[in-house]
Amino acid sequence: MARHFSLSGFPEWLPEQRLVEQHVLETLQRTFEMHGFSGIETRAVEPVSQLLSKGETSKEIYLLSRLQADQATDDAELGLHFDLTVPLARYVVENAGRLMFPFKRYQIQKVWRGERPQDGRFREFVQADVDVVGQDTLSQHHDMELPLVMVDALSTLPIPRVIVRASNRKVAQGFYEAIGITDIEGALRAIDKLDKIGEKAVAELLVADGATGEQAALALALAGITGTDASIADRVLALGARSELLETGLDELVTLVEGANELMPGSIVADLKIARGLDYYTGTVYESTMVGHEDLGSVCSGGRYDSLATDGKKTYPGVGLSIGVSRVLARVLGQPLVEPSRKVPTAVLVAVLDEDKRRVSDRVAMALRERGIPTEVSPSAAKFGKQIRYADRRGIPYVWFPGEPDSVKDIRSGDQVDADPATWAPPSEDLSPSIRMLS
Amino acid sequence: MARHFSLSGFPEWLPEQRLVEQHVLETLQRTFEMHGFSGIETRAVEPVSQLLSKGETSKEIYLLSRLQADQATDDAELGLHFDLTVPLARYVVENAGRLMFPFKRYQIQKVWRGERPQDGRFREFVQADVDVVGQDTLSQHHDMELPLVMVDALSTLPIPRVIVRASNRKVAQGFYEAIGITDIEGALRAIDKLDKIGEKAVAELLVADGATGEQAALALALAGITGTDASIADRVLALGARSELLETGLDELVTLVEGANELMPGSIVADLKIARGLDYYTGTVYESTMVGHEDLGSVCSGGRYDSLATDGKKTYPGVGLSIGVSRVLARVLGQPLVEPSRKVPTAVLVAVLDEDKRRVSDRVAMALRERGIPTEVSPSAAKFGKQIRYADRRGIPYVWFPGEPDSVKDIRSGDQVDADPATWAPPSEDLSPSIRMLS
Numbered sequence: 001m002a003r004h005f006s007l008s009g010f011p012e013w014l015p016e017q018r019l020v021e022q023h024v025l026e027t028l029q030r031t032f033e034m035h036g037f038s039g040i041e042t043r044a045v046e047p048v049s050q051l052l053s054k055g056e057t058s059k060e061i062y063l064l065s066r067l068q069a070d071q072a073t074d075d076a077e078l079g080l081h082f083d084l085t086v087p088l089a090r091y092v093v094e095n096a097g098r099l100m101f102p103f104k105r106y107q108i109q110k111v112w113r114g115e116r117p118q119d120g121r122f123r124e125f126v127q128a129d130v131d132v133v134g135q136d137t138l139s140q141h142h143d144m145e146l147p148l149v150m151v152d153a154l155s156t157l158p159i160p161r162v163i164v165r166a167s168n169r170k171v172a173q174g175f176y177e178a179i180g181i182t183d184i185e186g187a188l189r190a191i192d193k194l195d196k197i198g199e200k201a202v203a204e205l206l207v208a209d210g211a212t213g214e215q216a217a218l219a220l221a222l223a224g225i226t227g228t229d230a231s232i233a234d235r236v237l238a239l240g241a242r243s244e245l246l247e248t249g250l251d252e253l254v255t256l257v258e259g260a261n262e263l264m265p266g267s268i269v270a271d272l273k274i275a276r277g278l279d280y281y282t283g284t285v286y287e288s289t290m291v292g293h294e295d296l297g298s299v300c301s302g303g304r305y306d307s308l309a310t311d312g313k314k315t316y317p318g319v320g321l322s323i324g325v326s327r328v329l330a331r332v333l334g335q336p337l338v339e340p341s342r343k344v345p346t347a348v349l350v351a352v353l354d355e356d357k358r359r360v361s362d363r364v365a366m367a368l369r370e371r372g373i374p375t376e377v378s379p380s381a382a383k384f385g386k387q388i389r390y391a392d393r394r395g396i397p398y399v400w401f402p403g404e405p406d407s408v409k410d411i412r413s414g415d416q417v418d419a420d421p422a423t424w425a426p427p428s429e430d431l432s433p434s435i436r437m438l439s
Numbered sequence: 440m441a442r443h444f445s446l447s448g449f450p451e452w453l454p455e456q457r458l459v460e461q462h463v464l465e466t467l468q469r470t471f472e473m474h475g476f477s478g479i480e481t482r483a484v485e486p487v488s489q490l491l492s493k494g495e496t497s498k499e500i501y502l503l504s505r506l507q508a509d510q511a512t513d514d515a516e517l518g519l520h521f522d523l524t525v526p527l528a529r530y531v532v533e534n535a536g537r538l539m540f541p542f543k544r545y546q547i548q549k550v551w552r553g554e555r556p557q558d559g560r561f562r563e564f565v566q567a568d569v570d571v572v573g574q575d576t577l578s579q580h581h582d583m584e585l586p587l588v589m590v591d592a593l594s595t596l597p598i599p600r601v602i603v604r605a606s607n608r609k610v611a612q613g614f615y616e617a618i619g620i621t622d623i624e625g626a627l628r629a630i631d632k633l634d635k636i637g638e639k640a641v642a643e644l645l646v647a648d649g650a651t652g653e654q655a656a657l658a659l660a661l662a663g664i665t666g667t668d669a670s671i672a673d674r675v676l677a678l679g680a681r682s683e684l685l686e687t688g689l690d691e692l693v694t695l696v697e698g699a700n701e702l703m704p705g706s707i708v709a710d711l712k713i714a715r716g717l718d719y720y721t722g723t724v725y726e727s728t729m730v731g732h733e734d735l736g737s738v739c740s741g742g743r744y745d746s747l748a749t750d751g752k753k754t755y756p757g758v759g760l761s762i763g764v765s766r767v768l769a770r771v772l773g774q775p776l777v778e779p780s781r782k783v784p785t786a787v788l789v790a791v792l793d794e795d796k797r798r799v800s801d802r803v804a805m806a807l808r809e810r811g812i813p814t815e816v817s818p819s820a821a822k823f824g825k826q827i828r829y830a831d832r833r834g835i836p837y838v839w840f841p842g843e844p845d846s847v848k849d850i851r852s853g854d855q856v857d858a859d860p861a862t863w864a865p866p867s868e869d870l871s872p873s874i875r876m877l878s
Contacts, residue, residue, distance in 0.1 A: 006533050007482060007515075014537055015477035015544065022478060033784035033871075034808045036815030038454035039461060043446060043563050044483070044549065048506075061506040066553035067487075067499075067518070076446075079506070094445050098453055100782075100832055102818050105454065110483065114505035124482050139818060141797060152808075263801055343539075345472035358580060362702055369473045369591075376475030379541050379578060393539055432472075 009123030011326055016343040017333050021126075023340075023435040024157055024329060025108055028128045031153040032106035035145075037130055040105050042087035044112075045078040050090055060113040080112040084129045084322065089309035092133055092316050101135040102142070108325070122326055128153075131320025133308055138317040140252060143284045143304055144259045150300055150321050151260075151267045154288070158338045158437045159328055162299060164288045165226075165271035166256055169281055169303075170249025171236065172222070172272070178241035179218050183209050191223050192275040195294075223273035228261045230254050232270050252283060282306040286321050290328065299328050340433045342395025345374045347426055348408070349391040350400040352381040360402045367421035368400075373431065375400075397430050448562030450765055455782040456772050460565075462779075462874040463596055463768060464547055467567045470592040471545035474584075476569055479544050481526035483551075484517040489529055499552040519551040523568045523761065528748035531572055531755050540574040541581070547764070561765055567592075570759025572747055577756040579691060582723045582743055583698045589739055589760045590699075590706045593727070597777045597876045598767055601738060603727045604665075604710035605695055608720055608742075609688025610675065611661070611711070617680035618657050622648050630662050631714040634733075662712035667700045669693050671709050691722060721745040725760050729767065738767050779872045781834025784813045786865055787847070788830040789839040791820040799841045806860035807839075812870065814839075836869050 005011050013021055029039065051061050062080040081087050084107045092103065108128045115121065130149050132142045147164050154162040172191070173184050181187050190205040199220055206216040218239055225235050233250040253270055260268040276285040281303035288300035302321030309316045332338045348368055350361040361377045368375040376396075378387045384401070388411055391399050400408045400419070408424060409416040444450050452460055468478065490500050501519040520526050523546045531542065547567045554560065569588050571581045586603050593601040611630070612623050620626050629644040638659055645655040657678055664674050672689040692709055699707040715724040720742035727739035741760030748755045771777050787807055789800040800816045807814040815835075817826045823840070830838050831850055839847045839858070847863060848855040 007484070007486075007517075010482040010484065012482055012530065013479070014534065015479055018477070018479050021480075034811070034813050036783060036785035036813060038457070038783050040452070040454055040457050041460075043449040043451055044551070045446070045449065045563070047446075062503045063506055064501045064503060064519070067502055078446075080503070091451065095453060104783075104815070112483070124484070142818075145816075259798070262798065263805065344475060344477050344543075346475035359698065359701065366702065372473070374473050374475060376543070377584075379581075 009121070011122055011125070011330060013329075013333065016340050019340040019343075019345075019433050020158070020333060020338055020435055021325075021329055024159075024325065025126075025128070027156050028108060028153050028323070028325075029106070031156060032128075032130055032149065035104075035130075035149045035152070037104045037106040037149070040091065040107055041109055042081070042084070042091050042107070044080055044110070046081050046087060046090060048077040048079045051079045051082065051086060053086070060115045062112050062114050082113045083111055084109060084127055085131075085308070085320075088129070088131060088133070088318075089316070093309045093311045096135070096311065096314070096316075101133065102138060103133045104130075105133070106130045122330075125324065125326035126329075127322050128325050129302075129320060129322040131302075131308075131318050133316050133318040135316060136314055138319065140255070141259075142319050143252065144256045146302070146319050146321055147256075147268055147286050148260055148264060150286075150288070150323065151264060154300065154323070157328075158435045159290065159332050160293060160337070161291045162288050163291060164268050164286060164300065165274055166253065166268055166284055166286050167270065167272050167274035168249040168253040168284050169276075170245050170283055171253060172249075172275060174243040174246025174249055175222050175236070175239075175241050176219065178243040178246060179215050181206075181211050181215050181219065183211075187211070187219060188275040191219060191273060194220075194223055194273050225270075225272045227270055228257050228268070230258065232257075232272070236272070249283070256284060276301065276303055280305045284319065290331070293331055296327060296331060299324050336438065338435055338437050340435055342397070342433045344394045344396060345433060346376045346394065346396045347373055347430055347432075348375045348398040348400050349387065349396045350375060350377045350402070351384060351387045352378045353402060355381045357381075357402070361400075364400055364402055364406065364421045368424075371425065373425060395433075398426060448560070450561055450564070450769055452768075452772065455779050458779040458782075458784075458872050459597070459772060459777055459874055460764075460768055463598075463764065464565075464567070466595050467547060467592050467762070467764075468545070470595060471567075471569055471588065474543075474569075474588045474591070476543045476545040476588070479530065479546055480548055481520070481523070481530050481546070483519055483549070485520050485526060485529065487516040487518045490518045490521065490525060492525070499554045501551050501553050521552045522550055523548060523566055524570075524747070524759075527568070527570060527572070527757075528755070532748045532750045535574070535750065535753070535755075540572065541577060542572045543569075544572070545569045561769075564763065564765035565768075566761050567764050568741075568759060568761040570741075570747075570757050572755050572757040574755060575753055577758065579694070580698075581758050582691065583695045585741070585758050585760055586695075586707055586725050587699055587703060589725075589727070589762065590703060593739065593762070596767075597874045598729065598771050599732060599776070600730045601727050602730060603707050603725060603739065604713055605692065605707055605723055605725050606709065606711050606713040607688040607692040607723050608715075609684050609722060610692060611688075611714060613682040613685025613688055614661050614675070614678075614680050615658065617682040617685060618654055620645075620650050620654050620658065622650075626650070626658060627714040630658065630712060633662055633712050664709075664711045666709050667696050667707070669697065671696075671711070675711070688722070695723060715740065715742055719744045723758065729770070732770055735766060735770060738763050775877065777874055777876050779874055781836070781872045783833045783835065784872060785815045785833065785835045786812055786869055786871075787814045787837040787839050788826065788835045789814060789816045789841070790823060790826045791817045792841060794820045796820075796841070800839075803839055803841055803845065803860045807863075810864065812864060834872075837865060 064078045186209040190202050203216040257270045274287050283304035285303035287298040300323045304319040306317045307315045308318040350364045352361045365375040365377050405418045408419040503517045625648040629641050642655040696709045713726050722743035724742035726737040739762045743758040745756045746754045747757040789803045791797050791800045804814040804816050844857045847858040
């Protein structure tokens with residue numbers, strides 16, 4: 001039942017599917033604002049030099065050129081942003097004097113990646129990010145605040161349950177250093193593949209990178225630890241490694257998961273196999289999977305970065321997470337797992353008795369809209385049966401018949417009652433389309 | 440007071456300005472849905488061949504290329520869309536079997552044009568479009584419906600009054616043909632410059648294009664006619680020209696303005712100097728200016744096109760209008776003419792007495808959010824004076840102090856009362872930031 005998109009990697013939704021997307025985006029926005037986060041949007045383009053400052057993703061960038069660029073112009077080379085973090089860093093430095101820190105912002109926008117489209121990967125997709133950015137310092141308690149904002153948001157969406165997992169770079173790095181693994185980045189990248197390729201293959205990767213069999217076994221033992229309380233630290237320390245960095249990381253991680261589960265039981269699980277490929281995270285890292293849809297990979301990820309940006313004088317540490325909205329939507333719309341209660345916003349169709357009397361129907365519609373009832377007027381003065389069919393095909397629940405007196409029919413039940421456009425209203429659940437999960 | 444944007448032609452707003460933009464976009468969305476229009480979004484890119492099918496704007500297109508495209512890929516050449524009409528035409532043809540006609544859609548998205556940025560012209564900007572598209576036929580009454588949707592939307596926005604003007608291509612074309620002007624397109628383009636260059640210069644243009652002095656004078660006389668009732672037809676016919684096309688156009692225009700002003704007095708003015716540069720309009724055309732800001736040019740324009748698209752078997756006639764949201768916003772934010780009542784969504788800041796007691800404040804915040812009150816917790820356990828200053832700088836109206844009992848202070852009045860997070864609520868006008876026009 002998955003849609004075929006006319007341009008591979010560029011999803012587009014039918015109007016009734018867009019109702020689901022709108023509901024998701026509005027729910028995210030409302031939740032983020034409920035937590036005091038300010039919405040911003042950044043332009044879609046950045047200078048290529050800015051985009052390339054993270055080398056790893058360079059091949060995914062779409063460059064822009066003007067079809068008829070003339071010699072006289074001297075534009076910087078521009079590319080479409082591939083995430084919302086690089087633009088945030090630039091925005092924060094550029095507007096530092098006009099922002100207040102810690103700066104809590106959410107941002108819901110499309111991003112573009114020129115990579116080969118495949119299952120769950122798009123070339124154009126919507127991300128929803130929340131981050132808090134400090135000036136020079138940023139308290140550790142935000143490492144718990146940010147994933148809880150996302151837990152609140154995700155649990156309100158009409159999607160399967162999402163489990164948020166956290167780890168801490170300092171734990172892995174401190175541990176690897178203590179047991180003598182030298183290629184820390186390589187080890188993190190290998191561990192990151194655990195769910196995809198399994199323990200045996202990861203051990204082989206680690207050994208190929210220069211680790212001994214014993215070191216590989218210890219790294220895998222560390223990656224196997226999960227939990228929601230201080231016992232995770234005991235189990236890590238039972239593996240024998242010790243370092244200041246490891247202990248700092250364990251402190252941070254235990255504080256995070258204990259605090260989160262005290263406030264919202266079951267909200268966040270510590271899972272030491274989470275490594276995150278990107279090298280700019282410096283502390284806590286997050287990943288999340290949708291229960292029953294683990295094949296999609298992480299649908300909400302992020303972490304702590306000690307220096308999101310710097311302007312030479314000041315640094316801007318941050319912590320945040322990003323939801324892959326399009327990835328989640330493509331799944332729940334594709335199966336489908338959700339559906340809207342109707343295909344259009346309209347609650348009432350006002351019938352037209354005769355083309356000469358269209359103005360009468362227009363006035364009824366105006367009166368209903370003035371009281372917040374989404375209303376359209378029948379496009380033709382066809383036989384009533386045909387006008388009712390127009391409403392029925394779209395799922396519009398009510399058809400209004402001007403007359404003396406006017407009457408309104410619930411076309412689901414067939415009930416018809418006399419009504420006055422100045423006073424009648426549908427039950428509140430019929431005002432707007434609602435979004436429901438299919439069992 | 441206009442903002443300088445770090446990349447010329449690419450506007451970005453501060454968080455408090457974005458509150459105004461969000462209010463505008465949400466108001467437009469709500470109004471369009473109140474009239475039964477379905478929201479859609481289309482991908483940002485189209486094949487260049489599609490974009491070039493309207494030759495006139497070719498030089499404004501941004502082309503995409505992948506930074507590290509390999510030979511193996513065989514992608515169609517892509518460009519960023521420069522309006523929302525070309526994508527709509529493609530979307531309608533592509534999804535015709537899954538859409539219901541007449542198809543009423545709104546679409547609020549960014550578009551990109553590679554043109555040289557200047558006053559009120561951007562390279563990236565937001566448009567808000569409403570269109571209704573028929574299959575093979577589309578009733579004339581939609582020519583009145585669509586501008587009234589926009590009148591309803593524009594009058595609800597926190598912006599100066601907008602006057603919507605309408606004309607009809609058939610009137611100008613029929614009139615020009617009847618008086619012997621042969622270069623119809625040239626004459627329309629000349630008349631389109633009337634507000635910018637004045638009558639004398641337009642007459643010279645017309646004569647340079649081959650018109651006689653008398654023909655130029657008649658064309659200018661036609662362009663001088665405005666009104667809101669059937670008298671406009673009388674004044675046109677008094678100029679002596681007659682043709683079937685002219686009379687059809689006058690009928691359509693009089694029906695539109697009489698109907699619109701009967702339903703919503705003062706809503707739409709017929710103004711025969713409106714020509715619209717684009718050659719795909721075939722009947723009614725619309726333009727709108729913001730009172731006191733006529734220098735911005737038209738802020739909401741559109742028209743009727745007998746063939747928005749065709750798939751060989753069927754044609755899709757349409758009528759619609761587009762608001763230049765960024766152009767309007769840049770003006771009202773730049774002056775500024777509007778401001779938000781506070782800079783952040785937060786209604787309540789919960790103070791933290793001591794870093795060890797942060798969890799107590801977290802629980803208060805959760806209880807308030809659960810009842811729909813946007814709340815954040817103070818980022819530091821600094822002295823209360825400093826925490827109150829944090830709220831004050833952002834315009835957060837209330838600061839909550841956990842205690843026995845808890846209390847909440849309105850920092851505008853200084854009033855402080857005992858309060859329970861399970862029952863206290865601010866007045867509804869303090870729940871969210873409101874947007875007000877400055878006098």
